[in-house]
Amino acid sequence: MSASGLTAQELAALPDAPDAVQQQDTQQPTPSDAPPKQTKRILGIVPNFRAVSTDEKLPPQTVKDKFMDATKDSFDYSSLVIPALIAGYDQARNSTPEFGQGAAGYGRYFWHSAVDQTSENYMVEFVMPSLTKQDSRYYTLGRGGFWRRTGYALSRAVITRDDNAREVFNTSEVVGAGAAAGLSNLYYPSRERTFSNTAQQWGLDVGIDAFTFALKEFWPDVNQKLFHGKQ
Numbered sequence: 001m002s003a004s005g006l007t008a009q010e011l012a013a014l015p016d017a018p019d020a021v022q023q024q025d026t027q028q029p030t031p032s033d034a035p036p037k038q039t040k041r042i043l044g045i046v047p048n049f050r051a052v053s054t055d056e057k058l059p060p061q062t063v064k065d066k067f068m069d070a071t072k073d074s075f076d077y078s079s080l081v082i083p084a085l086i087a088g089y090d091q092a093r094n095s096t097p098e099f100g101q102g103a104a105g106y107g108r109y110f111w112h113s114a115v116d117q118t119s120e121n122y123m124v125e126f127v128m129p130s131l132t133k134q135d136s137r138y139y140t141l142g143r144g145g146f147w148r149r150t151g152y153a154l155s156r157a158v159i160t161r162d163d164n165a166r167e168v169f170n171t172s173e174v175v176g177a178g179a180a181a182g183l184s185n186l187y188y189p190s191r192e193r194t195f196s197n198t199a200q201q202w203g204l205d206v207g208i209d210a211f212t213f214a215l216k217e218f219w220p221d222v223n224q225k226l227f228h229g230k231q
Contacts, residue, residue, distance in 0.1 A: 035142035036220035036229060047076045050125070051216040054142030060163040061137065063130045069137075070125035074118045082208070083113035098189040112188065119183050120205045124176035134172045135161040138216050153217040157210040177205040 038051040049072050052058060061069075073079065087109035090096065099108040129136040139161065141152045160170040181202035185193040223229055 035140070036224040038140060038216070038220055039223060041078075042215065042219050045078050046081075046215075047073055047078055048216060048219065049073065050137045051219075052137050052139045053220070054140045058137070060165075061129070061135055066126045066129050066136055070122045073125060074121045079117065080114070083110055083117050086113045086116075096189065096192055098191065112184075115187060116180070116184055116201065116205075120177055120180035123180040123183075124173055124205075124209070128172035128176035128179070132171045133163045134168065134170070135163060135165075136172060137161075138213055140217055140220065142217075142220070149217050150214055153214040154210050156213045157206055173206060173209060177209070178202045180205060 035054040037053040037056075038048060040048055042048050050069050087106060090113070091099070091101065091106050091109045094101075096109070096112075099105045099112075125136045128134070138156060141149050143149075144152075156170070157173055158170050159167055160172065162168045181198050184201055185198060188197075
């Protein structure tokens with residue numbers, strides 16, 4: 001039916017065309033400006049189970065959650081990478097002469113590094129967080145400039161959240177890493193059981209964790225930029 005066939009009452013009921021188009025346009029969804037999300041792995045290999053995406057709200061961790069996170073980090077297939085690298089580095093500088101050189105020596109360096117990593121994981125991610133009621137997860141900042149986000153990530157080595165989402169001193173990391181370093185004296189040669197070596201191991205554990213926090217912080221951006229979020 002043409003417009004000329006409509007009654008005056010029907011014509012008055014029709015919406016004004018430009019206004020209708022404008023109203024329809026304003027109702028179109030706009031692209032989200034939310035930061036990209038974390039993935040379970042970095043580059044499809046490195047475990048990233050404890051990273052929380054920006055603005056994501058999660059319930060408090062249970063003791064079982066903390067135990068399972070430590071177990072996944074310790075026995076994931078990729079957990080061999082860091083001990084293998086540290087073992088090669090330590091053997092190259094002959095840090096523990098009692099271990100010797102060659103394949104047998106490397107094996108000794110490797111299993112000691114693997115036990116170091118496992119004990120540190122359980123102390124930092126399970127034992128101490130359970131005792132202190134702290135959250136062992138990494139909460140991504142996701143906003144701000146490079147230096148602000150880097151500073152935030154590195155600061156998580158000494159600042160964390162408790163189970164009530166309040167920021168507190170990261171006892172789990174600092175004390176847990178120190179306890180793990182102290183335990184290493186049980187299986188290293190007696191000559192190596194010095195305060196200096198224990199402190200060095202303590203600092204190495206905290207430093208590696210701080211580095212991984214920075215890696216977790218920027219991984220979603222790298223994933224989005226290079227892989228379009230497909231990793």
